Amino acid sequence: MTAAASASRLTRWRRRGGLSTLALAVPTLVVFGYFSWKPLLQGMVMSFQKWNFVSDPTWVGFSNFEYVLADPLLGTAVLNTLWFTLLAILFGFPLPILLAVAVSTLRGPSRRLASFLAYLPVIVPPVVAILLWKVFYDSSESGLFNRILALVGIGAQPWLNSAASAMPSIVLEATWAGAGTATLIYLAAITGVRPELYEAAELDGAGIVSRAWHVTLPALRTVIVIMLLLQLIGATQVFAEPFLFTGGGPQNATVTVLVLLYRYAFTAGDYGAATALGVLLALFLAALSAVYLLVTRRWSDS
Amino acid sequence: MSDDFRTLVSRHDLGRPATRIAVRLVHVLVFVGVAVAGLGPLVWLAFASLNTTQEVLRDPFAVWLHADEWTNYAAAFTTVDMGKYLLNTVFVAVGSCLANLLVACSAAYVIAILKPRWAGVLSGAILATLFVPGVVSLVPLYLTILDVPPFGLNCRTPTGRCGCPPPRMRSAS
Numbered sequence: 001m002t003a004a005a006s007a008s009r010l011t012r013w014r015r016r017g018g019l020s021t022l023a024l025a026v027p028t029l030v031v032f033g034y035f036s037w038k039p040l041l042q043g044m045v046m047s048f049q050k051w052n053f054v055s056d057p058t059w060v061g062f063s064n065f066e067y068v069l070a071d072p073l074l075g076t077a078v079l080n081t082l083w084f085t086l087l088a089i090l091f092g093f094p095l096p097i098l099l100a101v102a103v104s105t106l107r108g109p110s111r112r113l114a115s116f117l118a119y120l121p122v123i124v125p126p127v128v129a130i131l132l133w134k135v136f137y138d139s140s141e142s143g144l145f146n147r148i149l150a151l152v153g154i155g156a157q158p159w160l161n162s163a164a165s166a167m168p169s170i171v172l173e174a175t176w177a178g179a180g181t182a183t184l185i186y187l188a189a190i191t192g193v194r195p196e197l198y199e200a201a202e203l204d205g206a207g208i209v210s211r212a213w214h215v216t217l218p219a220l221r222t223v224i225v226i227m228l229l230l231q232l233i234g235a236t237q238v239f240a241e242p243f244l245f246t247g248g249g250p251q252n253a254t255v256t257v258l259v260l261l262y263r264y265a266f267t268a269g270d271y272g273a274a275t276a277l278g279v280l281l282a283l284f285l286a287a288l289s290a291v292y293l294l295v296t297r298r299w300s301d302s
Numbered sequence: 303m304s305d306d307f308r309t310l311v312s313r314h315d316l317g318r319p320a321t322r323i324a325v326r327l328v329h330v331l332v333f334v335g336v337a338v339a340g341l342g343p344l345v346w347l348a349f350a351s352l353n354t355t356q357e358v359l360r361d362p363f364a365v366w367l368h369a370d371e372w373t374n375y376a377a378a379f380t381t382v383d384m385g386k387y388l389l390n391t392v393f394v395a396v397g398s399c400l401a402n403l404l405v406a407c408s409a410a411y412v413i414a415i416l417k418p419r420w421a422g423v424l425s426g427a428i429l430a431t432l433f434v435p436g437v438v439s440l441v442p443l444y445l446t447i448l449d450v451p452p453f454g455l456n457c458r459t460p461t462g463r464c465g466c467p468p469p470r471m472r473s474a475s
Contacts, residue, residue, distance in 0.1 A: 021416045025424065028409040031401065036431040039439035039446050046442060102332045105311045105325065114332060120340035132343055135350075135362070144346075144362040176339060195309075202312055208321070212310055237437060258437065265441045278437040286434075 047276040057272075064276035068264075074277075076252050077260040080167065084242075084256060085235040087171040093231060096179050097224070100186035101212055115187055122180040130244045133173045134160070137245075160246055163253035170241045170254060178234075182227055189223040190216060225296045232292070233285055257281055351375075 013019075047064055049057040068074060103114045121129065136144045137159040146156040159169045193216060201211045217224075239258035242248060248255040248263075257277065265274035316322045350358050352369035378384045409428065413421045 017416070018418065021412055021418045024408045024416070025412045027405050028412070028424070028428070031405050032428060032431065035443065035446065036439070037427065039442035040431065040434055042442035042445075043438040043440075099332065099336075101310065102328055105309050106329060106332075107309070110329075110333075114336055117333075117336035117340040120344065124344065129343075132347055135358070136343075138359075138362070142359070142361060147363050180340075198310060198312065202314065208311055208315060208325070216310060261437065261440065265444070271441050271445075274441045275438070278440055282434060282438045 043275045043278060046271055047279045049272050051269075051271045060272065064272040065280070068273050068277045068280065071260075073252065073255060073260060077255045077257045080242075080252075080254060081236060081238070081256045083167055084171060084238055085232065087168060088174055088235040088238075089228070089231060091171060092175040092178055092182070092235075093228060095175065096182035096186055096227075097217075097220070099179065099183045100190055101216055103183070104187060104190040104216075115184060118183045119180040121177050124177075126177065126240055127244065129177050130173065130241060133176075134245060137169055161250060163251045166246055166250060166254050170245050173245070174235075174238065174241050178231075182231070185227065186220060186223065189220050193219040221299065225299065229289060229292050232288065236281070236285060236288075 046057070048059060048061060050060045050064070051057045099118060103111060103118065106114055124132075138144065139146070139156065139158045139161045141147075141150075141156050143156070143159070145159065149155070149157065158165055160166050197215045197219070198211055201215050206214065237258055238256050239262065242254040242256050242259050243262065246254045248259050258281075261274050261277045261281075264270050264277060311325055316325065346362075346365065349365040349369045350362070351374055352371050353365050354371055357368060357371075358365060409424070412418065413425045
């Protein structure tokens with residue numbers, strides 16, 4: 001009886017197209033399963049294992065985490081990452097908002113041209129952009145940036161060659177490379193601001209600046225809240241810039257968490273420590289996102 | 303479009319000379335800024351590509367003056383295998399584009415149109431991959447593409463291995 005009932009349910013499921021639906025989902029299941037979900041789970045498993053590449057990995061409990069947390073370089077890497085994030089938000093967060101508001105007051109073709117030019121750095125492949133800026137940052141007297149500084153009477157800067165100025169130099173390039181995307185997103189959001197609001201504010205006697213402050217910015221706040229979170233997460237995971245500009249130097253001044261993770265995995269061959277560090281960073285980011293969304297929830301709801 | 307005229311700055315604002323000058327000044331500054339920042343490095347790169355290495359390093363400001371080294375472009379194809387690299391790039395771009403289209407279209411059709419009972423679980427599982435930071439799967443993903451069993455398309459094959467030899471290879475040799 002029950003077998004017959006379940007058989008008839010199966011036929012009904014098949015006749016309703018259950019099988020073809022499942023077939024259509026196969027590419028998604030295979031690709032996401034093999035290249036997203038499996039590595040994700042494997043990463044969590046590997047953080048509790050030791051790999052020696054000869055025999056099978058062995059379970060080692062929390063010793064990978066202990067190793068990572070005891071590494072004296074971890075503190076440096078965390079501080080460097082926080083320093084990068086702070087600078088990247090300080091420069092890279094307000095700039096696209098200001099740029100988008102300014103560009104939004106342009107009209108027609110000149111507005112399209114301005115947003116195209118602002119987006120150009122994003123089109124340059126990141127590696128090309130970084131290697132290009134590395135040439136600009138040439139710390140000798142004849143370096144391009146030093147030449148420009150010399151024109152206004154400022155002496156040659158060490159740029160990437162000194163522990164103090166390496167990170168700000170990296171942030172400068174990262175801001176240049178990332179501002180275009182954020183500007184386009186803010187521009188699209190500004191387009192959605194209802195013009196009646198501007199008219200009403202103008203009738204009430206608000207000038208341009210106070211209209212931007214009291215109408216444009218409040219209308220953007222949901223986008224701003226999300227963009228700040230995305231920039232925070234992106235900055236925390238910075239890798240290509242310090243890796244290609246300095247490789248972590250000088251004096252480990254630009255070793256970020258991901259550079260350290262890369263060294264664990266591909267220099268030391270310690271996959272367990274690398275995935276343990278990855279899990280720690282992921283937990284931190286998840287906690288950060290949760291707290292952030294909780295704190296800003298009242299502010300971003302209208 | 304008439305709506306284009308209703309931005310932050312109104313027509314009435316532009317009627318006042320002082321405001322008009324200030325707005326125009328901001329516009330000029332924005333244009334100079336994005337032109338220098340967006341176009342500048344690319345234009346410099348284009349001119350630098352027509353100089354010899356010594357010329358670029360000696361005086362990066364003078365790349366406009368002797369941009370005549372057209373042999374650089376021929377050298378890119380003869381000294382390094384530029385043609386092959388371009389083909390590799392096309393292969394990756396077209397391949398990932400097609401795979402993306404296939405997966406995204408079929409998944410979207412299943413979730414949004416066919417709506418089986420497990421559609422919510424599937425879309426949740428896809429969304430979850432966006433929220434978990436990629437660093438967790440960095441190393442396992444590397445191991446995954448190192449060895450894709452059903453296709454034999456391994457980065458570890460002696461003829462076409464990845465740029466960074468994995469430690470497993472080093473200990474084996």
